[in-house]
Amino acid sequence: MTVRTRFAPSPTGFLHVGGARTALFCYLQARAAGGIFILRIEDTDLERSTPESVQAILDGMDWLGLDYDEGPFYQTQRFDRYAEVTRRLLDEGKAYHCYCSKERLEDLREEQMAQGLKPRYDGLCRDREDTPKGVKPVVRFRNPRDGVVSWDDRVRGPITISNDELDDLIIARPDGSPTYNFTVVVDDADMAVSLVIRGDDHINNTPRQINIYEALGAALPEFAHVPMILGDDGARLSKRHGAVSVLQYRDDGYLPQALTNYLVRLGWSHGDQEVFSREEMVAAFDIANVNRKAAAFDSDKLDWLNQHYMRSLPAAEVARHLRWHFEKAGIDPESGPGLEALIGVQADRVKTLREMVDASRVFYEDFGDYDAGAAKKHLRPVAEPVMRALGNSLEDLARWEPESLDQAIRGVAGELEVGMGKVAQPLRVALTGTAASPSIDKTLWLTGRERSLRRIERALQFILARAAAGA
Secondary structure, three states: OOOEEEEOOOOOOOOEHHHHHHHHHHHHHHHHOOOEEEEEEOOOOOOOOOHHHHHHHHHHHHHHOOOOOEEEEEHHHOHHHHHHHHHHHHHOOOEEEEOOOHHHHHHHHHHHHHOOOOOOOOOOOOOOOOOOOOOOOEEEEOOOOOOEEEEEEOOOEEEEEEHHHOOOOEEEOOOOOEOHHHHHHHHHHHOOOOEEEEEHHHHHHHHHHHHHHHHHOOOOOEEEEEOOEEOOOOOEOOHHHOOOEHHHHHHOOOOHHHHHHHHHOOOOOOOOOOOOOHHHHHHHOOHHHOOOOOEEOOHHHHHHHHHHHHHHOOHHHHHHHHHHHHHHOOOOHHHOOOHHHHHHHHOOOOOOHHHHHHHHHHHOOOOOOOOHHHHHHHOOHHHHHHHHHHHHHHHOOOOOOHHHHHHHHHHHHHHHOOOHHHHHHHHHHHHHOOOOOOOHHHHHHHHOHHHHHHHHHHHHHHHHHHHHOOO
16 A cells, blocks of 8 residues: 655644654655655635745745645635535434534533533534524534544554543534544545654544544544654743744754754654764654654754754755855855855854854955954054065965965965964954954955955055054
8 A cells, every 4th residue: 555644734824843843754754665745735724824824834845855746735725525525424414513602612611610521512412403593503523422442553552532532523613614623534535645644732633533534434544643842941842942933944044954854853763873864864764663752852953963964965055055045145145255165164163054154244245344352452563564465475376275375374474483373363354354264274265366455455554544543
């Protein structure tokens, strides 16, 4: 039998980290079995679903490289199908109309809670024969009253729920619109989904859905309920822990390879291996090996993985993502060094692509004022001969490459009989405005000949003005 998995988000917000991990697990399980991965947009919440949220989900899936084989399917385009199945259940006596008012249901709930009972519908309309006029009824599923519902969860193991703990859930609202537990079953049955992978917050829905499957005579899929993701503090991951949207991680400068590698290891392992290529994930993944315990999000580990991928991926692949960040920051990537060369220098110095852009802006655009502390310490009158010698030596340099630049700087230091620090630090401040940058030869190389000579001249004028002012 072909393995068919599905990811079925609701477009009521962004694609969050928990949803992305579920999507990744569904994708990997399908790919590992040579099966089919389906994307379904569960947009029946008409008040909260938005086109912007739908697009955010599609963009997030695309950025993560989770390509789906079928879909996206939209539940709002399947209302006729849900109505057809509802009529069938009504005709077969497996569902019924319920005319109970909202007020009666609220009173019933309060009374049950006062008695220490689990709130549930009491079945008043289950065998009702009259049809009150002027009342638009809901449709309830006639849940079995006896027996149990059991399934062998691929993550949690055997689970059994007694039917007397379940009530007759609503499958269609007064306006005819279907409810979640009903549409999920109809869709999964129609799409021949063989394995439902989802968060463990859906465990309570599963016995209700299994009973609907059986009422429809549909084949039951297997179920795998994965644990939630916790923040560093042990609480459920939320906005207060930082970025929880997949696209926010993109905006913050993380590579999709780093995030997917990190997410696959949240609750799943394969020996002691930490770093996985996509091919290795597919080859090793099995949903049955996902841990039952909730996994804690570790931002430091994600940073480590991101830096690893910035260093180890082909520079052209990293440059493709880095270009997006340059353009987002309003910097023309063509106005400075090639991005692949930049990555080779900066990848060890930053944790994210956005940090790389911030740290590299001076190689593409002129900066404003010098850092006051750095200028005061290094652009002093004593540095004037250093700046002049550097300007002269670099202007005549035949090859603007790190090796020849390093030789030129060392030559100036030797000629003036000063330590490298006395040459490199004033030059670094002249080139970048600060006292921190890559090695001075790489800093010169990335800044480029014309821009470097111009900035050396600017620093020289700054030093002369400072000397004239007696500073």
